[in-house]
Amino acid sequence: MPALCSNKGFCMMCRFRTVAIQAIGTSGEGTNVGSSRSFNPSSITSNLKNIAKSLRLGRQEDAHEFLRYSIDAFQRAALYGTDPKLPHSVKETTWVHKLFGGRLRSRVTCNVCKHPSDTFDSILDLSIDVRDRSSVRDALRLLLPSTCCPDQTSINAKNARNTSSLLSNLRSTMHHKF
Template identity: 30%
Template sequence: MSSSGGGNGSREVAKGVANLGNTCYMNAVLQALAHAPELCLAMDCEPHRVICPIASKNTKRRKKKEEEEMMKKKSQEKGGESVKKEETKEKEEAAVSSSTTHKGKKSKKGKGSRSPPREESEAAKDPFANDMFCALCEVERHLELVHGTQQDAEPKVNTASPTNFVNGFMSEVAPWFKRGVQEDSHEFLRLLIEAMQKSSSSAVVTKEESRDQSYPFKLFRGTVESNVKCSSCNAVSSTLDPYEDITLDVTPQGNNSALADVTSALERFIRAERLDAAYKCESCGKLGRATKQSSLHTIPPILTLHLKRF
C-alpha cells in the first residue's frame, strides 16, 4: 500500500499489534484501519497533530520535561565531579599522612569516601505515556508505529504495542471498557470514529488554511435511499438516510445450512419487501399495503459491513 502525498511516503504492510489481554477486538479494528489506503492517505496529506490544540500542549509538556531532565543530568554530573575532587584530595592527604607516620605505627583512618552518584535508569520512560488523549493523534501515531514510518520506530520489531492508545481510550472515551474483558469490535469502531470526529472538530484552523472538518466521518458515511410504493395509488415516497455501517443478514435461508456470503447478503438488503396493511400513504391518505425497496445511494470510501449471524 502506498500513498503519494505527505512526508511519510509509501507504507509497507503493517506489523502485528500486541494483545494486551483480551484486546483482540481492538486489534482487529486497528489493523483494518491501518490497511485502509484512504485513511492512511488522508493522515499523510493533512496530519491532525499539526493543528491539534491537545498535541500542542503535549509537545510543550514533553519539551519542558526534557529540559528538566537535562538540568537534572547536568546537576548530577557536577555533583559527581565534586565528589571525585574531594576523593582525590582525601587520597593525597592520606598519602602525606602515611609518609609522616613513624615506622611501626598505623596511620589514622581517613574519612569514608562518598557514595558514587546514582546511575540513570536502564530504560527511558515512554515520552508519550502521560500525554492527554486525542483520538486522531493516537490513531496517526499508531499507524506510524505499525507501518514503521515513525522516526524512532524500531524496524526489527514485528509487533506494535497499543498501550498508550488502549489506556487513553478506556480512560477518556469508553470508561466502561475494562482491561482484560472482551468487548464488541463494532461498538469499539463506532466509538472510535465518533472520537476521531470530535478531535477533528476541535482543531485550530486559520483563515488561510482549507480543511474539511467533516473528515473523518466522510470516509465512513454514506446514504441509503428508501422508496415506498403505495399499492393503492402507486405513489412513491423517497427518503435519504445517512449510515456509517450497514447491517447485513448472513443467516442461512431455506434448505441451505451455510452462512450467506457478502454478495448474497447485499442482495437481501436491497430486495423489495412487502409492508402490511398498517402503511398510510402520504399521497392518497389510505391505509393499505405497500412495497419498500432500499438501495445504496452513496457509498463511502471505507464501507463498514456489520454481519448479523443470529
C-alpha cells in the first residue's frame, strides 16, 4: 500500500494502483505496452473475497458482476475513515460517483390531472436488457412500464371515478453529473 493511504485493511484503490503500475511499467511511459511480457494481477486476485464475498479464484464469474463489485470496493475505499452514517448526498461526492454515478429519475404523471411526481435514486450502474432491441434507447423503453395510479394517491384528481382513467406513465431518465 502507498504511504499516503490511511486504510489499515484492504484498499481497492491501492491494489488497483499496483496492477496499473504492473501493466504500464514503473516509469509511467508504458514500458510494458506492446511487450510480450505478462503479469499476474495477484494483488487483486488474491483479494477477491475482500471485493465481494461471493467471488472465488478459479470460478467463472460474470465480467459485469466483477466490475460492479469492484466499483463498490472503490467506493468503500473512497469513504474509508468517514462516518458510516454520512448522508447519501455526501457519499455521492466521491470520485467514484463522479466517474460512474448518476441519478435515475422516476416520474409518475397522473393522466387525469397531469401532476408529475418525481423520485430520484442514486445509481452506479443501470442494467438493461438489450436482447432483441435495435438500440439502447429502445432497451431503455423497457424501464417505462405503465402503472395504475389509485384514487387515494392521485393528487388533484378527486373527480376521477375509476382507476383505469388514472393510468399513469412511469418515466425514467438518467442524469450523469460531471
